[in-house]
Amino acid sequence: MDINREKELLEAAGIVYLTCANCRFEKKGDFVSLDLLGNEAKNYSRVNLHRLFPFDRPYSYISVLDSDSQEIGIIAEIGDFDEETCELLKHELDRKYYVCDLISVSSVKDRFGFSYWKVQSTAGEITFTIRDTHNSLRENIDGKISISDIDGNRYTLPPLAKLDKKSRRLVELYL
Amino acid sequence: MYSINELISVAVKANVCEDPKNIRIIFPYDLHPDNGIKSVGGVVAATDDKVFVIDDGEIKKSFSLCDVENIMVTNGIGCIFIEAKMKDGSEQVICRGSGSSIKLFKEAGSDLIRLVNGKLKGEIKEYAGGNACPKCGRPLLPGSSSCMRCTGKSSYVKRLLKIAYPWRWMIILSVLLYFVTAVIGLIPPMLNQKLVDDYIQPNVALTLTTSVLIGFVGVIVSMLIVNLINRGVSIIRSLLMIDAGAGIITKLRQMTFDKIQSLSIGRINARTSGELINRVYSDTQTVKNFLVNQIGEMIQMVVTLITVGLILFVYNWKLALLVLCPMPVIVIANRYIMQNLHKYFKLSWVTSSKASSILHDTFSGIRVVKSFGMENKEIGRYKEITDKEREVSIRSESFAGSIMPIISFFLGIGEFFIMFYVGNKIIGGEMTLGEMSKFSAYVGLIYAPLRWISRLPNIISRTGTSLVKIFDILDEENEVEDKPDCVDIDINGEITFDDLSFSYDETNPVLKNLSFTINQGEMIGIVGRSGVGKSTLINLVMRMYDPTFGAVKIDGVDLRDISQSSLRSQIGVVLQETYLFSGTIYDNISYAKAGATKEEVIAAAKLAGAHKFIVKLPDGYNTRVGERGNTLSGGERQRVSIARALLRNPKILILDEATSALDTETEKEVQDVLYKLTRGRTTLAIAHRLSTLRNSDKILVLDKGRLAEFGPHDELMAKKGIYYDLVMAQRQMSKMSRN
Ligand SMILES: Nc1ncnc2c1ncn2[C@@H]1O[C@H](COP(=O)(O)OP(=O)(O)OP(=O)(O)O)[C@@H](O)[C@H]1O
Numbered sequence: 001m002d003i004n005r006e007k008e009l010l011e012a013a014g015i016v017y018l019t020c021a022n023c024r025f026e027k028k029g030d031f032v033s034l035d036l037l038g039n040e041a042k043n044y045s046r047v048n049l050h051r052l053f054p055f056d057r058p059y060s061y062i063s064v065l066d067s068d069s070q071e072i073g074i075i076a077e078i079g080d081f082d083e084e085t086c087e088l089l090k091h092e093l094d095r096k097y098y099v100c101d102l103i104s105v106s107s108v109k110d111r112f113g114f115s116y117w118k119v120q121s122t123a124g125e126i127t128f129t130i131r132d133t134h135n136s137l138r139e140n141i142d143g144k145i146s147i148s149d150i151d152g153n154r155y156t157l158p159p160l161a162k163l164d165k166k167s168r169r170l171v172e173l174y175l
Numbered sequence: 176m177y178s179i180n181e182l183i184s185v186a187v188k189a190n191v192c193e194d195p196k197n198i199r200i201i202f203p204y205d206l207h208p209d210n211g212i213k214s215v216g217g218v219v220a221a222t223d224d225k226v227f228v229i230d231d232g233e234i235k236k237s238f239s240l241c242d243v244e245n246i247m248v249t250n251g252i253g254c255i256f257i258e259a260k261m262k263d264g265s266e267q268v269i270c271r272g273s274g275s276s277i278k279l280f281k282e283a284g285s286d287l288i289r290l291v292n293g294k295l296k297g298e299i300k301e302y303a304g305g306n307a308c309p310k311c312g313r314p315l316l317p318g319s320s321s322c323m324r325c326t327g328k329s330s331y332v333k334r335l336l337k338i339a340y341p342w343r344w345m346i347i348l349s350v351l352l353y354f355v356t357a358v359i360g361l362i363p364p365m366l367n368q369k370l371v372d373d374y375i376q377p378n379v380a381l382t383l384t385t386s387v388l389i390g391f392v393g394v395i396v397s398m399l400i401v402n403l404i405n406r407g408v409s410i411i412r413s414l415l416m417i418d419a420g421a422g423i424i425t426k427l428r429q430m431t432f433d434k435i436q437s438l439s440i441g442r443i444n445a446r447t448s449g450e451l452i453n454r455v456y457s458d459t460q461t462v463k464n465f466l467v468n469q470i471g472e473m474i475q476m477v478v479t480l481i482t483v484g485l486i487l488f489v490y491n492w493k494l495a496l497l498v499l500c501p502m503p504v505i506v507i508a509n510r511y512i513m514q515n516l517h518k519y520f521k522l523s524w525v526t527s528s529k530a531s532s533i534l535h536d537t538f539s540g541i542r543v544v545k546s547f548g549m550e551n552k553e554i555g556r557y558k559e560i561t562d563k564e565r566e567v568s569i570r571s572e573s574f575a576g577s578i579m580p581i582i583s584f585f586l587g588i589g590e591f592f593i594m595f596y597v598g599n600k601i602i603g604g605e606m607t608l609g610e611m612s613k614f615s616a617y618v619g620l621i622y623a624p625l626r627w628i629s630r631l632p633n634i635i636s637r638t639g640t641s642l643v644k645i646f647d648i649l650d651e652e653n654e655v656e657d658k659p660d661c662v663d664i665d666i667n668g669e670i671t672f673d674d675l676s677f678s679y680d681e682t683n684p685v686l687k688n689l690s691f692t693i694n695q696g697e698m699i700g701i702v703g704r705s706g707v708g709k710s711t712l713i714n715l716v717m718r719m720y721d722p723t724f725g726a727v728k729i730d731g732v733d734l735r736d737i738s739q740s741s742l743r744s745q746i747g748v749v750l751q752e753t754y755l756f757s758g759t760i761y762d763n764i765s766y767a768k769a770g771a772t773k774e775e776v777i778a779a780a781k782l783a784g785a786h787k788f789i790v791k792l793p794d795g796y797n798t799r800v801g802e803r804g805n806t807l808s809g810g811e812r813q814r815v816s817i818a819r820a821l822l823r824n825p826k827i828l829i830l831d832e833a834t835s836a837l838d839t840e841t842e843k844e845v846q847d848v849l850y851k852l853t854r855g856r857t858t859l860a861i862a863h864r865l866s867t868l869r870n871s872d873k874i875l876v877l878d879k880g881r882l883a884e885f886g887p888h889d890e891l892m893a894k895k896g897i898y899y900d901l902v903m904a905q906r907q908m909s910k911m912s913r914n
C-alpha cells in the first residue's frame with residue numbers, strides 16, 4: 001500500500017533521470033553538451049549542471065539545465081556514467097562550485113550581527129566577513145563544515161573532530 | 176590588489192603588444208579558469224582586436240575579437256565567470272574570479288561587451304574590487320563607508336554607567352551603605368577580643384562587681400547593636416535598589432527593544448527571533464544584576480580587603496604576609512578560569528538562544544506541527560537542544576566545580592601557617608586567647624573578599640557576554656538609515672524607478688535595470704511569475720531595502736532623502752502574508768492610525784468588505800482574533816488587513832495579493848469599492864488572478880527581473896506579448912473550469 005503510494009508520487013512527478021542508457025555528455029568548447037537518445041532525441045550544445053544537495057551529496061542528484069535554466073533531467077549519481085564522462089561532469093561541477101579549503105581558524109570576532117574571520121587556508125592566511133553567522137555555517141553529512149561569506153565565497157573546514165582545539169572552540173559556537 | 180601599472184607591465188612582459196597604449200581593458204582574476212580550486216594571479220588584457228588571458232606571466236589563451244559573437248558574465252557558486260561565445264558556436268571561459276571579484280567582473284565584463292561591439296570609449300581604467308577599510312584593509316560591508324570592526328566605541332562600562340545615571344544617587348547611597356557594612360564588620364572581632372580577654376578568661380582573677388557586670392553586659396549589648404545596625408543597613412540597601420533595579424532593567428529593555436524596532440528588515444532577518452528575545456530579556460537581566468548587586472558587593476569586598484589587610488599588617492606584618500601568600504596562585508588561576516568560563520558562557524548563550532528560537536518557531540507553526548502529526552518530532556527537536564544546554568552546563572559546572580575547591584584549598588593554606596604560628600605564640604604566652612580570637616576573626620573576614628576574587632571571573636564573563644550582546648544591538652548601524660538632512664514631504668504620488676537594480680545578497684540580482692514612471696493617481700497592476708520580484712519591487716517603494724544601483728523617487732525626490740516616518744505614514748499597504756496581532760479586530764484595524772475614531776474604523780471595515788462578517792460576530796469589533804489572527808478565516812484576515820491599510824487614507828496604496836483569498840464575487844465587490852476610493856491615489860496592486868487588475872490604468876509586466884512590458888491593458892493585448900499570453904492562458908483555464 002505504502003509502496004504504491006510512493007510509486008504514484010514518483011510517476012506523477014515525471015522527472016527524467018539521466019543515465020548512460022538515455023543520454024550522452026560530451027565536452028564542447030569549455031563546456032558540456034548533451035545528447036538525449038531514444039524517442040525524444042535532442043541535442044543541447046551546452047548544459048549547466050546544478051547540485052541539488054550541494055552540501056549533502058555533491059556528486060549525486062545533479063540537475064541538468066538548458067541555457068534557459070529549464071531542467072532537462074537529473075543525474076542521480078555521476079558515478080553511474082563511464083569514467084570519462086564522470087571525469088567531465090566532475091570537472092564541470094568543481095569549476096562551477098568554487099570552495100576554498102580551510103585548515104584552521106585563527107580568530108573570530110562578532111560585531112553587530114556580522115562576524116569577522118581570520119583563517120588559515122591551503123593558500124595562506126585569509127580574512128572574510130559573514131553576515132548572519134548561524135545560517136552561514138553548517139555541518140555537512142560527512143562532518144565537514146561549510147561556510148559562506150558576504151561576497152558569496154564558499155569555504156570548507158575539516159570536521160570538528162579533526163580541527164585543532166582552538167579552531168574547534170571558535171567554530172563550535174556557531175553550529 | 177594590483178595597481179593598473181603593475182597589470183600593464185605584466186601584460187607587456189607577456190608580449191601582449193609592444194605599446195602599452197594599445198591596451199584598452201585590463202583587469203586581474205584570482206581563480207584558475209579551468210582547474211578545480213587553485214588560485215592564481217592572472218590578468219586579462221584586451222586590445223582593439225584581441226583578448227589575452229595571461230597566467231603565470233604567459234599568454235594562456237587569446238581570441239580575435241572578430242571571432243567573438245558575445246561576451247557573458249555568468250555566476251557560478253562562490254565564483255563568477257566571464258565567457259565568450261564564438262561565432263563558430265563554441266563557448267569558452269575567459270576567466271574566473273572568486274566571490275570577491277563579482278563587482279570587478281561585472282564592470283569589466285560590460286566593458287568587454289562594449290569593446291566587442293565597438294562601443295568602448297575612453298581611457299583604460301581601473302576596476303574597483305570590493306572597497307577596503309582604510310584602517311585594517313578588510314573588505315568593507317556592502318553599502319557602508321566605515322569598517323564596523325574598526326569603529327572605536329567608548330568603553331562599554333562607561334556607557335553602562337551612563338545608562339544608570341538617573342539612578343546615580345540611589346546607587347551611590349547603596350555603595351555607601353556597602354561601605355558602612357564593611358566598616359561595621361570590623362567591629363565584632365574587637366568586641367570579641369574584649370569579651371574573651373576581659374571577662375571569659377581574664378589575666379587577673381575577676382570579682383563579680385556591678386561595674387564588671389555592667390561592662391560585661393555592655394559588651395554583649397554592643398555586639399547585639401552592631402548586628403542590628405548591620406541588618407538594618409542591608410534592609411535599607413535592598414529597598415533602595417529595588418527601585419533602581421526595576422528602573423534600570425526597564426530602561427535597558429526599552430532601549431534594546433526600540434533599537435530592534437528601528438532596524439531595517441534586512442538586519443533583523445540576519446538574526447533569529449530567539450536571539451533577539453534573549454537580548455531583550457535575559458541579557459538585560461544579567462546586566463541589571465551587575466549594576467545593582469555586584470558593583471556594591473565589589474565595593475564592599477574591596478573596602479574589607481583594604482581595611483582588614485591594613486589592620487592585619489599593622490598588627491603583625493609577618494602574619495599578614497602569610498595570609499596573602501596564596502594571592503599569586505589565585506591571580507594566575509583566575510586568568511585561566513576566565514578564558515575557559517568565557518567560552519562556556521558564550522556557548523551557553525548560543526544554546527539558550529537556539530532553544531528560544533525553537534520554542535518560537537514551534538509555537539508559531541503549531542498548526543503545521545499538529546496537522547502533520549509531528550508533535551513527537553518537535554518534542555525530539557526540543558529535547559535535543561535542551562540536552563545540549565544540559566551538556567554545556569554540565570561542562571561549565573564541572574569545570575568550575577573541580578577548579579574552585581582547588582583554589583579554595585590554596586586560599587586556605589595560609590590558614591594552616593597562621594594556626595601554627597598563633598598556636599606557638601599562645602603556648603609561649605606571647606598572645607592572649609582574646610587576641611587570637613580577634614586575629615582569626617579578621618583572617619576570616621579577609622578570606623571573604625579573597626574567595627570573592629576567585630568568583631570574579633564568573634561574574635565578569637557572564638556580565639561581559641551579555642553586555643557585548645546588548646551593545647552589539649545598540650551600536651548596530653542600520654542599512655536603511657535616515658540621512659541627517661532628510662526631509663518630510665507631502666506625497667503627491669508620482670513614483671519613478673530610475674535604472675534600479677536590486678539584489679538581496681549582492682550576488683544574484685532580483686531586479687535588473689528597471690526604469691519607469693508611475694503618474695500620480697494611476698492604478699498599476701503588477702504581474703509576473705511567482706518569484707520574479709513583485710513583492711521586492713514594492714518593498715523598495717516602501718524603502719524596506721535600499722536599491723543596489725539606481726534609485727526610487729517619489730515626486731522626483733530620492734527615497735533616501737525622505738524621512739522614513741514621513742514616507743511610511745503616507746503609504747498604506749496590505750502585505751502578501753496577512754498578519755494580525757493578537758487583540759481585537761478593532762485593535763487590528765485601528766493599528767494603522769493612532770486616535771482613529773470608531774466611525775473611521777467602521778467605515779474602513781465597510782470599504783474593505785470586512786464589516787459584513789464582523790456584524791455577524793457575537794462580539795462585533797471587540798472579537799478577539801487570537802495570535803496571528805488565527806480564529807479568523809484566511810479571507811477574513813485579508814479583509815481586516817485591507818481595512819487597516821484604508822484607514823490610513825494613504826497617498827500611495829500598495830496591495831500585494833490583497834484579495835487572493837477571497838471568492839470571485841467578494842473580490843469583485845471589494846475591488847469596485849477600492850477602485851472608487853483609490854481614484855486619484857497612486858495604487859500598486861499585485862495579483863496573479865488577472866481579473867483582479869481589470870480596473871488598472873496600466874499593467875507592469877516583470878519577466879526575469881526586468882521590465883518586460885508596461886502600458887494599458889488594451890495596448891498590451893494588442894502587442895500580443897507576455898501579458899497577452901498570460902491573459903489567454905487564464906481565460907483558457909476559466910473556460911475549462913466552466914465546462
Ligand atoms: N529576504 C530575502 N532574502 C533573499 N532573497 C529573497 C528575500 N525575499 C525574496 N527573495 C528572493 O527574491 C526573489 C523575488 O521574490 P519576491 O518575493 O519579490 O517574488 P514575488 O514576485 O513577489 O513572488 P510571488 O508572486 O510568489 O509573491 C525570489 O527569488 C526570492 O527567493
Ligand SMILES: [Mg+2]
Pocket residue numbers: 709710711751831
Ligand atoms: Mg510576492
